[in-house]
Amino acid sequence: MTAQGIPRIVIAGTHSGCGKTTVARGLMQSLRKRGLIVQPFKVGPDFIDPTYHSSITGRISHNLDPFMMGEDGVRETFLRACKGADIAIIEGVMGLFDGLDGTDDASTAHVMRILKAPAILVVDVRGMSRSAHALIGGFRSFDRTLDLRGIIFNRLGSSRHRTMIERNLTVPAYGWIPRDPCLTVESRHLGLKMAFELEEEPRSLDVVGSSCDMEGLLSVASSAPPLPPDIPQKRSPEAKVRIGIASDAAFCFYYQDNLDALHAAGADLVMFSPIRDPLPEADAYYFGGGYPELYAPALAASPCRSMLIGAAENGIPVYGECGGLLYLSEYLLLEGGEYPMAGILPARAEMTSQIQALGYSDGTFLGGPRMSVPGSQVRGHEFHYSTIDPERDARFCVRLTRGKGIVDGNDGLFCNETIGVYTHSYFSGRFVAAFVDAAARCRKS
Numbered sequence: 001m002t003a004q005g006i007p008r009i010v011i012a013g014t015h016s017g018c019g020k021t022t023v024a025r026g027l028m029q030s031l032r033k034r035g036l037i038v039q040p041f042k043v044g045p046d047f048i049d050p051t052y053h054s055s056i057t058g059r060i061s062h063n064l065d066p067f068m069m070g071e072d073g074v075r076e077t078f079l080r081a082c083k084g085a086d087i088a089i090i091e092g093v094m095g096l097f098d099g100l101d102g103t104d105d106a107s108t109a110h111v112m113r114i115l116k117a118p119a120i121l122v123v124d125v126r127g128m129s130r131s132a133h134a135l136i137g138g139f140r141s142f143d144r145t146l147d148l149r150g151i152i153f154n155r156l157g158s159s160r161h162r163t164m165i166e167r168n169l170t171v172p173a174y175g176w177i178p179r180d181p182c183l184t185v186e187s188r189h190l191g192l193k194m195a196f197e198l199e200e201e202p203r204s205l206d207v208v209g210s211s212c213d214m215e216g217l218l219s220v221a222s223s224a225p226p227l228p229p230d231i232p233q234k235r236s237p238e239a240k241v242r243i244g245i246a247s248d249a250a251f252c253f254y255y256q257d258n259l260d261a262l263h264a265a266g267a268d269l270v271m272f273s274p275i276r277d278p279l280p281e282a283d284a285y286y287f288g289g290g291y292p293e294l295y296a297p298a299l300a301a302s303p304c305r306s307m308l309i310g311a312a313e314n315g316i317p318v319y320g321e322c323g324g325l326l327y328l329s330e331y332l333l334l335e336g337g338e339y340p341m342a343g344i345l346p347a348r349a350e351m352t353s354q355i356q357a358l359g360y361s362d363g364t365f366l367g368g369p370r371m372s373v374p375g376s377q378v379r380g381h382e383f384h385y386s387t388i389d390p391e392r393d394a395r396f397c398v399r400l401t402r403g404k405g406i407v408d409g410n411d412g413l414f415c416n417e418t419i420g421v422y423t424h425s426y427f428s429g430r431f432v433a434a435f436v437d438a439a440a441r442c443r444k445s
Contacts, residue, residue: 003079004229006039007221008088010119012096012108012148014135018124019154021049022183023175024091026208027217028056031087033209039085041078043111044093045360045381045424047253047289053091056205060256064090066114067106067360068379068426069257074114077257079230087221090117096139096148100360109146116227118147118220120174126155129164136171149220152212155179174220175212183207239268241439244282248273250299251323253289258427262286265436274299274327279307284317284439287324289424293351293386296332296339305342312344317371317438318418322384325349325406325413325420329388344418346391347406357382361403361411361423365431368397369417370438373430378411380425388413388422398423417442 011027013020024040031038040053040061045068050061062081064074082088092108096119099107112119121139125132132153140148152175156162162176177183183205243262245254251274263269272280274287275298285308292299299305312318320328326349332339333350341349361382367374378398388406390413398405398412398421405411411421417438425431 002226003082003085004227006082006085006088006224007218008090008115008117008224009217009221010043010090010092010108010112010115010117011122011152012092012112012119013094013122014124014139015095018122019177019183020091020122021052022205023122023152023154023177023208024049024089025052025056026177026183026205027212027214028053028089029205030209030212030214031089032057034214036086037084039082039088041081041088041090042093043090043108044106045426046093047255047424049091050256051252053089059085062256064111064115065106065426066110067100068381071114074111075227076230078115079227087218090115092119096121096146097142106360109143112146116147116225118149118224120150120152120217120220121148122152122154124154125161125165126157126179129161130168132165133168133170140171150174150216152177172216173213174216175208177208177211180207238266240266241268241284241436241443242270242282243267243435243439244270244272244280244285246274246285246287246324247271248275249290250275250292250295251288251290251327253323253424255424255426258425258432261427261429261432262436265432267436267439272304274304274308275302278303279311282316282439283443284435285311285319287318287320287327289322289324292323292327292341293332293334296334299327299341300339305340308342309344312342312416312418315417316442317369317435318344319371319435320418320420321424322382322422325388325422326386328418328420345413345415345420346394347413347420348389349386350389351386354385356384356387357404357422359403361400361405361425363398363400363403363405363409363411363423365412366397366399368395368412368414369419370441371417371431371434372397372412372414372419373434376430376434377428378421378423378425378431379428380423382422382424384422
């Protein structure tokens, strides 16, 4: 099976919360039990849903986001990730047509067109029966160019409920999933809990597979036309630098493509836990987003904190985004108290009860640290319940044309070779090269 000819199917939805993630997970599990190698994907900038995909399939789930990656980037990531797989399951984002600023851009429908992929629409029928068909009719007629093959009805109340819906059925139904509390995943302020935090009974998802026409869905996926072949990737050079990647329950939000790009540029990635581990020897460090507020006492007490201060003072490049930005600040204020953080950046961080930013970011680097190449693009996503109060003389190396950043559209608070941003960036090629080069220069000095 070649990557460009791989069977593929999009699990789309009418709106957020209709059950896309549950359905996608259940189908992935059912296909795995059939012995298929399943490659998962998530449309949009989500960090959490992919952890569920990966825990089920045993393969890293990749984000597909045309705003951050461009259409060519979506195709390249898809084809690269599908190598060695038997089928691709692509979970959509929000409602099928919900894109950037009320447009189609970066929507699930947009990704369907890029990948020439058929879709199944998940419809939550809780509280309705015949009206579901009016809803389905609207989705089908809104854009007839889309390959919308059929429906999976979710949260059925009873067999009578199904009969009432079937009476007016005009499109193929590939699933009738009953309402089941065991399929609900606990949420918190940034969305669902991460997959590694749950002790889920795997057979709870069996109800999805047993309630769906798996043969029919496989037939839909197999009908997807071949994609143009991808451009052969250059072989990764031998590792020339070591980059430490903070990776634990406090720092767990990373785009896999960013890590792949760093590795392809010659970086040996060393995973470590700032909660438990001392700082490993490396030429640069990358602290992603996550939940440092949930582990503030442990982070404050960890030997990693003081060791990182020393590394930064010696000019080793450090890059932190969102949760990483909080950790690089002087203190983190919570309802339960104030906790010392790394203290590298001249600012205090504070958690809030209200969301402070949500949406895409776009801007450019202004210069400053070596990895901040003037004019290079910064594009990504913001989502946080915190604020940063920088010192009056704080300096910023990122100016956003879209998004809030740290203050007044300024992002990229920096000191020496350390940068902290609120933007969860999808790394540009120029940034990757500059990051690895900054690490290499540090190694030589």
